[in-house]
Amino acid sequence: MFKIENKGKAQIKSRNRIKVFNFILQNGPVSRTELEKQLGISAPSISRIVEMLKNEKYVKEIGKEDTSVGRKPIKLVVNKDARYIVGISITKTSIYLSITNLGSDIIYNNRKPLCEIETGMDLLIDINNYIEDSLKITDITKDMILGIGVASRGVIDYTTGTILRCYFNDYKEPINNIEVKKFLKNLYSCDVIVDNNINVDLFGDFFLTNNTMDNSKKNYLYVYMGEGVGGSVICNNEIVRGNNNIGGRIGHMIVEPEGKTCNCGQKGHLEAYVSKSAIKQQYTNATKEKDVDIVEICHKANKGDEICTDIIDNVLEKLSIAIANIQLIISPHTIILAGEIFDHYEKALEILNNKINDYIFDKKLNEVNWIIKPKKDIMFAYSATALIMDKMFNIE
Ligand SMILES: [Zn+2]
Missing domain, CATH: 1.10.10.10 (Winged helix-like DNA-binding domain superfamily/Winged helix DNA-binding domain)
Structure with a gap:
């Protein structure tokens, strides 16, 4: 149609x-x-x-x-x-699924843990089973699906809709070349879009539902601190993917040559310092206490605990190096940050801002709109449905 x-x-x-x-x-x-x-x-x-x-x-x-x-x-x-859109988000341990109607109202929203996944096909079958179950519950038939949007962690080839490399559950080895788009298109004969979860969230949710995109060309930076560190860059209203589709992977910027080993195996990357597990590890190293929550570290820092203040200060230091470098190149109009530290440590943004001002080439580059996006409000699966709506109906 x-x-x-x-x-x-x-x-x-x-x-x-x-x-x-x-x-x-x-x-x-x-x-x-x-x-x-x-x-x-x-x-x-x-x-x-x-x-x-x-x-x-x-x-x-x-x-x-x-x-x-x-x-x-x-x-x-x-x-x-009349029709429905399925949005899926693939994280390290779970699949999230949203179904929206043409008015972008949420009809169904749920999450399930990933099955044991040893091959790409295991993941694809798991996804399809989840879609089928959700359609049964909502009494929606396959021919009523307008499109499927998929937001995934890992390295994604947006053009072919393939997850090139991704780690799941606690496996040490990644799974490569999972052809999500091809698989779902065969089964559902509808539009399928697969993209990196942070790109989806920046474009789908922030751009579309907040209608911040006016006619002027703007540059945005989005940094998401979770189990890994994700990032997305928008230049002139377009997501930067680069020559090989893996441009804009901020988590793997070098912030300390020969520094700590990153999840990707290389050394000194941002993710090795500011991901959840990196922060927890720093706390365990300093106190010998295990299994502490980041929110708790933030609360202790709010009360002036020296160890926790130092840990967060170090996180913000590394983050400020990465952001100052990106600001120099793209001079963003808005920077969006998502991470527990920004939700729970009161001085986080102020400290980050001061550090950037100390490092940056020209302070004008740091005159930006800062937006803290609370982690509880982030719904990758819902954002993925917005991508389909945009692709189908936005033809300016
Ligand atoms: Zn890395």
Whole structure:
């Protein structure tokens, strides 16, 4: 229905169909006359497209009934539950799944632990079982799925929708070349997008639902501190992927040559200092206590505990080196940070800012909007559904 044809009249027709649907979605209820005026499409074309959308149950008419004072104008609204979008997030130990309707309302949202995964196929089967179970619960049939968005950790080839390399559960060896897009497309014959989870979150959630993207070209930096350290860079409103699709992997910036060994095996990378496990390890080294929570380290630091203050200070030091370097190159307009330290240590942003000001080439580069994104609000699976909506209906 919403496939864009490549050439000639078919292309114009297919684009007009999306424009009409998108306008009703964003502005409904609207009349046919409003559609003609706002979109500059002829009346016969509008009626033909609307008929088609009605037949496929994508839109419906309201206000049809006659009243004593005359006939109400017929308006069109989107039938939000005509189709659904599945969003999936793959983390180290779990799969998260969201189902949204055409109005981006969440119909279903859940999480399950990953099965024992030894090969890429194990993961793919696990994902498919989860989708099938969720469809059963929500009583949605396969043909009602408009698209599947997948946000995954690891190194992703966005163009082929393949997870090139990723570590799961506690395995020391990564699994390589998991062809997620190919597998799901075969089973569901709908649009499938696979991207790095931090890219998905920055683009899908921050850009789309907050509508911060206006017409001006802006640069953004997003740093996510979790089990690993993820990052995403947007330059001129586009995600930086680089020549080989693995550009923008901030967690593996060198912040101390020959420093601590990173999860990737190389030395001195940011992730080796600021990931959750790195912070916990520093605490254990200093106190011999095991299994302490980062939130607890932050609370102790808030009360002035010296060891905890030092640990966090060191984390912010390494982070400031990485951010100052990125600022020099892309001069971002907004920097978004997600991590327990920023949620729970009161002075985190102030300290980080001061450190950057000490290091940076020109203080002007550090005149940015800082946004702390609370970790509890991050929903990669939901953001993945927004990517599908954007791909299908945003054709400016
Ligand atoms: Zn690394």
